[in-house]
Structure formats: structure tokens, C-alpha cells
Amino acid sequence: xxxxxxxxxxxxxxxxxxxxxxxxxxxxxxxxxxxxxxxxxxxxxxxxxxxxxxxxxxxxxxxxxxxxxxxxxxxxxxxxxxxxxxxxxxxxxxxxxxxxxxxxxxxxxxxxxxxxxxxxxxxxxxxxxxxxxxxxxxxxxxxxxxxxxxxxxxxxxxxxxxxxxxxxxxxxxxxxxxxxxxxxxxxxxxxxxxxxxxxxxxxxxxxxxxxxxxxxxxxxxxxxxxxxxxxxxxxxxxxxxxxxxxxxxxxxxxxxxxxxxxxxxxxxxxxxxxxxxxxxxxxxxxxxxxxxxxxxxxxxxxxxxxxxxxxxxxxxxxx
Amino acid sequence: xxxxxxxxxxxxxxxxxxxxxxxxxxxxxxxxxxxxxxxxxxxxxxxxxxxxxxxxxxxxxxxxxxxxxxxxxxxxxxxxxxxxxxxxxxxxxxxxxxxxxxxxxxxxxxxxxxxxxxxxxxxxxxxxxxxxxxxxxxxxxxxxxxxxxxxxxxxxxxxxxxxxxxxxxxxxxxxxxxxxxxxxxxxxxxxxxxxxxxxxxxxxxxxxxxxxxxxxxxxxxxxxxxxxxxxxxxxxxxxxxxxxxxxxxxxxxxxxxxxxxxxxxxxxxxxxxxxxxxx
Numbered sequence: 001x002x003x004x005x006x007x008x009x010x011x012x013x014x015x016x017x018x019x020x021x022x023x024x025x026x027x028x029x030x031x032x033x034x035x036x037x038x039x040x041x042x043x044x045x046x047x048x049x050x051x052x053x054x055x056x057x058x059x060x061x062x063x064x065x066x067x068x069x070x071x072x073x074x075x076x077x078x079x080x081x082x083x084x085x086x087x088x089x090x091x092x093x094x095x096x097x098x099x100x101x102x103x104x105x106x107x108x109x110x111x112x113x114x115x116x117x118x119x120x121x122x123x124x125x126x127x128x129x130x131x132x133x134x135x136x137x138x139x140x141x142x143x144x145x146x147x148x149x150x151x152x153x154x155x156x157x158x159x160x161x162x163x164x165x166x167x168x169x170x171x172x173x174x175x176x177x178x179x180x181x182x183x184x185x186x187x188x189x190x191x192x193x194x195x196x197x198x199x200x201x202x203x204x205x206x207x208x209x210x211x212x213x214x215x216x217x218x219x220x221x222x223x224x225x226x227x228x229x230x231x232x233x234x235x236x237x238x239x240x241x242x243x244x245x246x247x248x249x250x251x252x253x254x255x256x257x258x259x260x261x262x263x264x265x266x267x268x269x270x271x272x273x274x275x276x277x278x279x280x281x282x283x284x285x286x287x288x289x290x291x292x293x294x295x296x297x298x299x300x301x302x303x304x305x306x307x308x309x310x311x312x313x314x315x316x317x318x319x
Numbered sequence: 320x321x322x323x324x325x326x327x328x329x330x331x332x333x334x335x336x337x338x339x340x341x342x343x344x345x346x347x348x349x350x351x352x353x354x355x356x357x358x359x360x361x362x363x364x365x366x367x368x369x370x371x372x373x374x375x376x377x378x379x380x381x382x383x384x385x386x387x388x389x390x391x392x393x394x395x396x397x398x399x400x401x402x403x404x405x406x407x408x409x410x411x412x413x414x415x416x417x418x419x420x421x422x423x424x425x426x427x428x429x430x431x432x433x434x435x436x437x438x439x440x441x442x443x444x445x446x447x448x449x450x451x452x453x454x455x456x457x458x459x460x461x462x463x464x465x466x467x468x469x470x471x472x473x474x475x476x477x478x479x480x481x482x483x484x485x486x487x488x489x490x491x492x493x494x495x496x497x498x499x500x501x502x503x504x505x506x507x508x509x510x511x512x513x514x515x516x517x518x519x520x521x522x523x524x525x526x527x528x529x530x531x532x533x534x535x536x537x538x539x540x541x542x543x544x545x546x547x548x549x550x551x552x553x554x555x556x557x558x559x560x561x562x563x564x565x566x567x568x569x570x571x572x573x574x575x576x577x578x579x580x581x582x583x584x585x586x587x588x589x590x591x592x593x594x595x596x597x598x
Contacts, residue, residue: 067596084442089338090336093438095438097431100435101432108354115347116347116439118347123331126328161438164439
């Protein structure tokens with residue numbers, strides 16, 4: 001019944017979704033401990049969390065390459081445990097590891113992949129041409145993948161994932177391991193796909209990536225969802241408008257943190273710095289100095305998802 | 320870049336959404352391997368022809384002339400005629416194990432093409448069958464070349480001998496699937512080398528390929544009977560020498576088919592576990 005009532009625009013629905021790995025000895029390992037979420041057509045949906053939060057496991061369940069062990073998961077209204085191939089025919093997947101054939105030319109990588117979907121040669125040829133152009137690899141079509149840089153390989157993997165004209169593009173850590181410039185090129189291409197109305201799902205442990213690309217995201221920690229919403233909503237809900245970052249000389253930080261109590265809305269001491277959450281960062285800095293504290297450095301910035309994560313879990317995203 | 324850029328031939332997309340049956344999916348996996356094969360076939364063909372010719376020359380013409388002919392060998396045939404059908408079956412085993420080893424491990428560890436494949440409508444069982452198809456193609460091709468050399472050396476004494484070809488293919492298939500079942504569980508190639516050294520080589524030497532199994536010590540004979548290769552060797556030999564009888568032939572074929580079914584079943588289970596679960 002719930003299927004009939006649900007909006008057709010919901011492409012993915014998870015209820016109490018769980019994944020448990022049996023271990024040879026000892027207790028089973030729970031990677032995903034019962035999560036709920038919905039992904040709607042045309043949106044960019046993100047899973048933000050540190051390594052080991054269960055993001056990739058969730059992505060593999062969505063990609064129908066890892067059986068669901070608890071709860072419910074539906075893509076296009078279909079069950080991944082029984083309809084995997086039918087669902088995968090409508091997905092594009094960019095895995096964490098590129099899994100490209102290094103010995104093959106860039107164009108041929110798209111070709112053999114397209115054949116798996118039963119696409120005719122002529123269609124693949126035409127699409128490969130266009131997709132390579134789209135990911136700015138038009139001039140690398142005839143080159144062996146081996147000779148491409150990390151960023152080019154990632155873009156080639158994105159082009160490959162688009163060969164079947166997927167309704168949802170799944171990206172697991174799309175820019176991990178890339179240098180800043182290469183990351184921006186990937187973001188730019190993903191942003192263009194978003195503009196074209198492609199539904200994107202991505203995992204990341206970079207808060208700037210999540211903020212730039214995602215319409216909506218869930219913050220994951222230890223196999224559970226800690227919070228859900230649009231990036232700006234989450235920041236409004238869990239952080240103040242601004243953050244004052246203070247560094248003190250070694251050994252003085254602890255005392256300083258105690259003296260800061262009461263400034264702004266919340267004080268968060270970290271190993272290397274103290275964060276003061278306040279609506280007005282400059283005012284908080286003035287008050288800090290007013291209390292006779294002299295930080296080595298002081299920086300006022302806008303709150304980010306990093307702060308949301310810190311607030312929700314007590315830890316930073318990238319350790 | 321306009322929106323139209325990524326809205327290509329919708330008819331092809333429509334068709335690609337309808338997922339066909341397992342055989343078509345396996346065929347697509349096979350096509351992937353054919354594409355690769357087109358790059359490397361020259362080397363394969365050369366070694367395929369040189370190998371058996373060197374083997375038969377060295378064994379038959381070299382060692383064979385040192386062996387007391389017409390005396391110890393069942394059927395009173397020359398040594399070359401005795402070993403040639405055995406080597407036919409044994410090389411089919413070797414090729415089967417070879418095809419089921421680095422092909423699979425490389426697809427998991429180095430090329431990643433298996434991980435790419437399961438993100439498409441391909442299922443682990445399609446990946447298994449499609450890869451096996453190319454292995455079988457190679458086993459058959461190499462067996463045909465070897466059989467042609469046997470004909471050239473005059474070692475096929477009966478029209479039944481032609482059936483030694485499907486027997487070689489069947490023998491190779493057993494070891495192909497068994498090896499694939501094993502390889503798909505590995506993370507390094509150490510296990511493969513162990514399999515070659517401690518399984519393939521002893522089987523090659525002690526399954527009645529180079530001397531009559533009756534000469535094995537009594538305690539070793541049941542072990543020989545239990546190995547699929549022994550059944551392949553003996554049946555292949557009975558066929559090319561024309562000494563085959565229906566009863567024992569049925570037992571040999573039945574045993575090989577049963578072994579194939581077990582190997583396929585285990586391979587299918589292991590492929591599912593690896594490609595769907597553990598990552």
C-alpha cells in the first residue's frame with residue numbers, strides 16, 4: 001500500500017536499511033545499522049561522514065552489488081536483492097576505485113562497458129564521442145588509460161558511467177585522492193550534470209564537496225544517520241552563523257578554553273585550536289581580548305558542515 | 320554544453336533497460352573477452368602449434384625409441400600412440416587451470432573488469448559463464464591443434480578417436496571451473512602457484528598419462544581413479560586406440576560430468592560471494 005501512495009518522484013527509498021557482515025570468528029560486524037532516507041528525481045543527494053561511517057556500504061547496496069541484510073530498500077520501486085540487473089541497467093556507477101582497463105584506450109573502455117548494456121556499436125560510438133568531449137577528454141580518446149592522470153581517469157570513469165544514459169548517477173568519493181585543481185574540474189562536470197537534471201548520489205568526507213554539490217544530505221556516523229537536511233539548514237540548525245577559531249601557545253590552550261566560557265553560544269576545544277560559535281565572530285574576538293587572552297592566531301569564518309559534524313559527533317571529519 | 324548533449328538515442332536506451340536472460344548476459348561477457356583476445360591471439364596461436372609438435376617429437380620420437388615397444392604397453396601399441404591421447408587430456412587440464420587462474424585473479428586485482436561488470440546488468444554467474452566460454456574456446460582450439468598433430472604423427476588408430484576431442488574439452492572444463500572457483504577467492508597469486516605445483520603437476524605425472532596406471536603402487540591407484548584427469552586420460556586413450564567399450568566409457572563420462580557439476584556449483588557460489596558480498 002505504501003508503494004501506491006508514494007510519490008513517483010521518489011527514486012530511492014530506504015527504511016531501516018542495514019548491512020551486517022558475518023565474520024568467521026566472533027561477532028558479526030554491522031556496517032550500516034538501520035537508516036532511513038529518500039532520494040527524489042533530479043536532486044543531488046549526499047552521504048557525508050568520516051571513513052568507516054558506512055557510506056560506501058550503503059552505496060553498494062544502492063548499486064545492487066551488496067545484498068541488503070536488514071530493513072527495506074527500493075529503487076524505482078524494485079527490490080535490489082531480486083531485481084539487481086534491471087535496476088543496474090538504469091544506474092551509472094562511479095566506484096571509489098576506477099576499475100578501468102589500463103591497457104585499453106580511453107574510447108575502448110567506454111565501448112566494452114557499453115556492450116554490457118547491450119547498446120549497439122553505433123550508439124556507443126556516438127555517445128563515447130560526446131561523453132569524452134563532455135569530460136574534457138576528447139583529445140585523449142585514442143590514448144591508453146595507463147598514461148592518463150588520476151583526475152583524467154576519474155573523469156573517464158564518470159563518462160563510462162554515463163554511457164547507458166542512467167537515471168541515477170552514483171559516485172563513491174568522487175574526488176578522493178585528486179589534487180585541488182583536478183577536484184574542481186570534476187566538481188564542475190558534476191555541477192553541469194546536475195543542471196541537466198541528472199539525479200546524483202555521492203558520498204564524501206569533504207565538507208566543501210558536500211556544500212557545493214548537494215541539495216540535500218545525510219550526515220553518517222558509525223552506521224547511523226546523525227542528521228538530514230539541506231547544507232544550509234543543517235548549518236543553521238546545528239551551528240551558529242560564524243565561528244571564531246583561536247590558537248594559543250602550546251600548553252596554554254586548556255586554561256584559555258576555560259576562560260573563554262560564556263563567550264558566544266558554545267566553546268569547542270580541539271587538540272590544536274579552540275572554536276567559539278557565535279553569531280558575530282568579531283564581537284566574540286573583541287570579548288576574548290577583553291578578557292586578557294592573547295591568541296597566536298584568530299580567524300573568523302562562516303560555519304560549515306564540518307562544524308555540524310563536530311557538533312553531532314564530537315569529532316572532526318578528516319582525522 | 321546543452322541539455323541535449325546527454326540525451327542521446329532514446330530507443331537504444333529503452334532497449335538497454337530490458338534485461339535479457341542469463342545466456343545473453345553471459346554472451347556479452349564472452350564478447351568482452353573476445354575483444355581482449357583480438358589483441359593477443361598471434362602469440363597464442365604460435366605457442367599452440369609449436370607446443371604439441373615439440374612435445375610429440377620429444378616424447379614419441381625421442382623417449383619412445385628408448386622404450387621396449389610391443390611389450391609392456393596395453394594393446395601392444397607404440398609409446399607415442401600410448402601417450403599422445405593422454406597428453407591431449409592432460410594439456411586440456413593444464414589449459415583449463417591456466418585459463419581459470421590469472422584471467423580471474425587479474426580481473427579482480429589488476430584490471431578490475433569484474434568490478435566494472437557487476438555495475439552493469441551483469442550478474443556474478445554471467446561473469447563466470449562468459450569468462451568460462453572464452454576458456455573453453457581456448458581449450459577447444461588448443462585441443463584441435465594437438466589432435467591435428469596426433470593425426471600427423473599417425474597416433475589415431477580408430478574413427479572413435481574423433482570423440483577424444485569432446486572428452487578433452489570436458490576434462491578441461493572440469494579443471495577450468497574448479498580453478499575459477501578457487502581463483503575467485505584469492506587476493507594474491509601465491510595460491511595459484513601452489514595449485515600449479517601441488518595439484519597440476521602431480522596430476523599430470525601420475526594420472527596414467529606417461530605410463531600405464533597399473534604400474535602405480537596399489538595404494539596410489541584409488542587416488543588416481545578419484546581424479547577427473549585419470550578418467551579423461553583413459554577414455555581419450557581408449558577412443559584413439561579403438562579399444563573403447565560402452566560400459567566403461569559411460570562411467571568415465573558420468574564421472575567427468577558429475578565433477579563438472581560440482582566445480583560449476585562451487586564456482587557459482589564463490590563468484591556470488593566475492594562479487595556481491597565482500598567488498
